[in-house]
Amino acid sequence: MDSKSGFNRRDFLLASAGTGLMAMVPPGVRSGAWAAGSDAPEKKEVRIGFIPLTDCSSVVMAAVQKFDEKYGIKIIPTKEASWASVRDKLVNGELDAAHVLYGLVYGVQLGIGGPKKDMNILMTLNQNGQAITLSNQLKDKGATDGTKLAALIAKKEREYTFAQTFPTGTHAMWLYYWLAAHGINPMKDTKIITVPPPQMVANMRVGNMDGYCVGEPWGNRAIVDNIGFTAVTTQDIWVDHPEKVLGTTADWVAKNPNTARAMTAAIIDAGKWIDASLGNKQKTAETVANKAYVNTDADVIVARMLGRYSNGLGKTWDDKNAMKFFSDGNASFPYLSDAMWFMTQHKRWGLLKDDPDYLAVAKKVNRIDIYKQAATAAGVAVPKSDMRSHKLIDGTVWDGKDPKKYAASFKVHA
Amino acid sequence: MLRVLVIDELEARAGEICAGLALAGHQVAALLPTAADLTRRVEEIGPDVILIQTDAPSRDTLEHLAVINAAAPRPVVMFAKNRDGRVMRKAFKAGVSAYVVDGLTPGRLAPVIDVAIARFEEHQELRRERDVATQALAERKTIDRAKGVLMKARGMDEQAAYAALRKLAMDRGQTLGRAAADVVEMAKVLL
Numbered sequence: 001m002d003s004k005s006g007f008n009r010r011d012f013l014l015a016s017a018g019t020g021l022m023a024m025v026p027p028g029v030r031s032g033a034w035a036a037g038s039d040a041p042e043k044k045e046v047r048i049g050f051i052p053l054t055d056c057s058s059v060v061m062a063a064v065q066k067f068d069e070k071y072g073i074k075i076i077p078t079k080e081a082s083w084a085s086v087r088d089k090l091v092n093g094e095l096d097a098a099h100v101l102y103g104l105v106y107g108v109q110l111g112i113g114g115p116k117k118d119m120n121i122l123m124t125l126n127q128n129g130q131a132i133t134l135s136n137q138l139k140d141k142g143a144t145d146g147t148k149l150a151a152l153i154a155k156k157e158r159e160y161t162f163a164q165t166f167p168t169g170t171h172a173m174w175l176y177y178w179l180a181a182h183g184i185n186p187m188k189d190t191k192i193i194t195v196p197p198p199q200m201v202a203n204m205r206v207g208n209m210d211g212y213c214v215g216e217p218w219g220n221r222a223i224v225d226n227i228g229f230t231a232v233t234t235q236d237i238w239v240d241h242p243e244k245v246l247g248t249t250a251d252w253v254a255k256n257p258n259t260a261r262a263m264t265a266a267i268i269d270a271g272k273w274i275d276a277s278l279g280n281k282q283k284t285a286e287t288v289a290n291k292a293y294v295n296t297d298a299d300v301i302v303a304r305m306l307g308r309y310s311n312g313l314g315k316t317w318d319d320k321n322a323m324k325f326f327s328d329g330n331a332s333f334p335y336l337s338d339a340m341w342f343m344t345q346h347k348r349w350g351l352l353k354d355d356p357d358y359l360a361v362a363k364k365v366n367r368i369d370i371y372k373q374a375a376t377a378a379g380v381a382v383p384k385s386d387m388r389s390h391k392l393i394d395g396t397v398w399d400g401k402d403p404k405k406y407a408a409s410f411k412v413h414a
Numbered sequence: 415m416l417r418v419l420v421i422d423e424l425e426a427r428a429g430e431i432c433a434g435l436a437l438a439g440h441q442v443a444a445l446l447p448t449a450a451d452l453t454r455r456v457e458e459i460g461p462d463v464i465l466i467q468t469d470a471p472s473r474d475t476l477e478h479l480a481v482i483n484a485a486a487p488r489p490v491v492m493f494a495k496n497r498d499g500r501v502m503r504k505a506f507k508a509g510v511s512a513y514v515v516d517g518l519t520p521g522r523l524a525p526v527i528d529v530a531i532a533r534f535e536e537h538q539e540l541r542r543e544r545d546v547a548t549q550a551l552a553e554r555k556t557i558d559r560a561k562g563v564l565m566k567a568r569g570m571d572e573q574a575a576y577a578a579l580r581k582l583a584m585d586r587g588q589t590l591g592r593a594a595a596d597v598v599e600m601a602k603v604l605l
Contacts, residue, residue: 083474114477195474
C-alpha cells in the first residue's frame with residue numbers, strides 16, 4: 001500500500017463496509033475481494049461516450065495509451081453529437097458511461113426537463129479550461145469585460161443573446177454566474193440559447209449570438225478565427241472548478257462494480273499521465289485533435305492545454321490554473337461540495353422548484369467509495385475531506401456547509 | 415390532430431415521414447432540413463411535437479426550450495443512424511426518448527411515433543432494395559464486359575464465354591461478378 005496516499009487498507013475496509021454490495025459480502029470473503037486483485041471486471045469492453053472537447057482527453061488517452069489494459073478492460077471512446085443524446089444513451093444502456101457535464105448528471109437524477117433516473121458519478125474528469133467568449137461586435141461597442149458589458153446591456157439598445165451548451169450543464173452555470181456577478185440577470189436581461197459545442201464558432205460567425213460559454217478548444221478557436229475574444233476564463237470565475245465527470249447510471253454500477261472501478265482507475269492513470277509533462281500534453285493534443293475526436297488543429301488545442309493564453313485583445317499570459325486532469329488526485333476526486341454546488345445553482349435559476357436534500361442526493365450520486373477503491377488500485381492519494389472551500393469571482397465562499405442557505409443567498413436569481 | 419415539426423437533413427426520408435404523418439391525420443407544421451436559428455423557428459412555428467433524429471446535434475437546443483418553457487414542445491426522438499426499429503421501439507417503451515409536453519398524453523403521441531418508425535423502416539427497406547439492385551446492375555455490366563473480352567480475345571461465342579466465366583468463378587470459389595471483374599482488370603493489362 002502506498003503510504004503517501006494517506007489511505008491504508010484498513011481504512012478502506014472500514015469505509016466500504018457500510019456501502020453497496022460489499023456490505024452484503026461476509027467479512028471473511030470481503031477482505032480477500034478486490035484488494036487481492038482477484039476480482040475480474042464483469043464487463044471487459046466499455047463504451048464511453050464523449051463530446052468533441054479538449055476535456056475528453058483522459059477518456060481518449062486511457063484507451064490510446066492502453067491504461068485500460070492494465071486493469072483488464074478495453075475502453076471504446078464513442079463520439080456523440082449532443083448532450084441530450086449522451087443522456088439518453090446512458091439511460092437506455094447504449095453507453096456504459098460518458099464524459100459528461102457535471103450538472104447534467106444531477107439534472108437527470110432530479111428529473112429536470114427530461115427523464116428521471118438514478119445516476120452515479122465515478123470521478124471528476126477535469127477542472128478549469130472553459131471560457132466565455134464575446135463577439136468582436138461587442139468589442140467594437142467597448143464591452144471588453146463584464147463591467148463594460150453590463151453597462152452596454154443596461155442601455156437596452158437591443159436584445160443580447162448568449163449561448164451555453166445544455167440547460168442544466170456546467171457552461172450554463174458559469175455563464176449565468178459570471179453575468180450575475182456583474183449585475184446582469186441572465187433570465188431577465190438577456191436571451192439564452194443552447195448550441196452544441198462544435199457549432200458555437202459557426203453560430204457566432206453568422207451573428208446568432210453575442211457571447212457564449214463553452215469548453216476549449218472552442219474559446220481559442222474564436223480568437224484564431226478572429227470573430228471574438230475571451231472575456232473571462234472559467235478558472236477566473238472559480239479557481240479549480242469541477243467540470244466534466246465520468247457519469248453512468250446507478251443500475252450500471254450495481255451490476256458492474258468491478259468494471260466501474262477498473263474504468264475509473266484507468267482514467268485516473270490517464271489524467272495523471274497527461275498532467276505529468278509538457279510532452280505528454282503535446283501528444284494528447286495531437287491525438288485528440290484528430291478527426292475521430294475533437295476534429296480541429298492541434299495548435300488550437302495545445303496552447304490553452306499548456307496554459308499559454310491570449311485573450312484576443314492583445315493580452316497574453318501563462319495560466320497556472322489551465323485545464324487540470326489530475327492535480328495530485330485533487331482534480332479527479334468527486335467532492336460532495338462540488339456536486340451540491342450545481343444543485344444550488346439549479347435552484348437559484350429556477351430549474352429546481354424546491355430545495356432537494358442536497359447532501360443526501362450528492363452522497364447517493366457521487367460514488368466516493370468506488371473512487372477510493374480505484375485510486376488505491378492506481379496508487380494515487382485521496383483528499384482527506386469530501387468537501388472543499390473556494391471563494392468565487394463575486395467574493396462569496398462555497399464550502400458545502402449550508403447548501404440551502406447558499407442557494408437562497410444570491411441577490412440575482414430567476 | 416397534432417401539429418408536428420420535422421427536422422431532418424435527409425430530404426427523401428423526411429418527405430416520407432411527412433407523408434405518413436399527413437395520412438395519419440396529423441398536420442406537418444414545417445419541415446426543416448437544418449437547425450440554423452432553431453430557437454426562433456420553433457417559437458414562430460409553435461408545434462405540438464417535434465420529430466428529430468437521435469444523433470442530431472440540435473437536440474440540445476430543443477432540450478433547452480423544453481426546460482425553460484413548460485409549454486414548449488418536447489422533442490420526440492425519431493430514429494438513430496443504422497439502428498433498426500425494434501431497438502428504438504424498446505427505447506420509446508422505456509420512456510427514454512419521448513418527452514411529453516403538459517396536456518399531451520403519451521397515448522396521443524404514440525401514433526406519431528409509430529408512423530415515424532414505420533416510415534423510417536420503409537425508407538431503410540427501400541434503400542436496401544436500391545443498394546441490392548444497383549449492385550446487381552453493376553455486376554451484370556461487368557459480366558457483359560468480361561464476356562466481351564473473352565469473345566474478342568479467345569474467339570468464343572457468347573454462350574461459351576459465359577460458360578468459361580462460370581467455370582473460372584467455380585474453380586476459384588468466387589462469385590461470377592468477382593471473376594468477371596478480375597477478367598476485365600486482367601484485360602486492361604494484357605490487351
